[in-house]
Amino acid sequence: MAESSIFTRILRGDIPAEILAETKNVFAIRDIAPQAPLHLLVIPKSEEYRNVVELAAGAPDILAEMIGLASSLAAEHGDGDFRLVFNTGAGAGQTVFHVHAHVLAGGLGEKSLG
Ligand code: 5GP
Numbered sequence: 714m715a716e717s718s719i720f721t722r723i724l725r726g727d728i729p730a731e732i733l734a735e736t737k738n739v740f741a742i743r744d745i746a747p748q749a750p751l752h753l754l755v756i757p758k759s760e761e762y763r764n765v766v767e768l769a770a771g772a773p774d775i776l777a778e779m780i781g782l783a784s785s786l787a788a789e790h791g792d793g794d795f796r797l798v799f800n801t802g803a804g805a806g807q808t809v810f811h812v813h814a815h816v817l818a819g820g821l822g823e824k825s826l827g
Pocket residue numbers: 719728730742743744745746754799800806807808809810
């Protein structure tokens with residue numbers, strides 16, 4: 714059987730990380746290597762879906778729940794504006810194949826994508 718993803722191990726408490734928030738199907742942590750003043754990861758509790766395309770097809774309700782939690786956290790930790798990034802595939806920089814949203818915020822208005 715495949716090893717559990719790093720995010721599943723964090724959710725179980727096997728790897729230390731503060732769970733900032735959770736809803737029925739989704740939880741959030743800080744990214745260990747922040748790329749913006751606020752850089753959170755919003756993650757489904759299930760690792761069934763490898764990327765956002767699979768999630769949108771299989772469980773669009775969980776995708777909506779992720780976006781709702783991202784929005785709440787951006788308001789709680791900043792002014793409410795945020796950038797949502799789903800790296801999809803190794804060629805796009807995805808390294809953890811348990812779907813997750815990067816929530817980036819804080820002074821991004823002047824910065825272009827990439
Ligand atoms: P990806 O590259 O797959 O889109 O994003 C994976 C993200 O997970 C990376 O931004 C990386 O910094 C983050 N990450 C990897 N391992 C850990 C960890 O053990 N703890 C936390 N908080 N973030 C991690």
